[in-house]
Amino acid sequence: MARSGAARSRQGAGAGREPRGVEKRASVGAPERAVGLDRLIHERLRLGIVSALAVSEKLGFVELKRLMKTTDGNLSVHARRLEEAGYVACEKSFAGRVPRTEYRLTEAGRKALERYLDHMEALIRATRER
DSSP states (O other): OOOOOHHHTTOTTTOOOOOOOOOOOTTTOOOOOGGGOOHHHHHHHHEEEHHHTTTTEEEEHHHHHHHHHHHHHHHHHHHHHHHHTTEEEEEEHHHHHHEEEEEEOOOOHHHHHHHHHHHHHHHHHHHOOO
């Protein structure tokens, strides 16, 4: 039975979610390979950031924000998670008195993206073969 929006909102924002770092098990019939997916990169905005940086030497905060069509706070949080994982490097400087933040993909980030893409290609092949 479906719950109303009010009933769902009373549960709280994190209700029904797995704790951080805990992957959900693959559903019945899903390829086992889905379980090993890099959850850090798999999140939509972080995948967008890593993908944009993979085709650019570096991008500024304002450029990334425009490309990802997101808010300052949302971009900051996701970029920081990627930086903490060592996937993205952040350089802060000033152009006159204006602060400038630039991001670039690290070698570890490039390898993680390659693994992620290989994993997704394998999932697609396995799904199409069924």
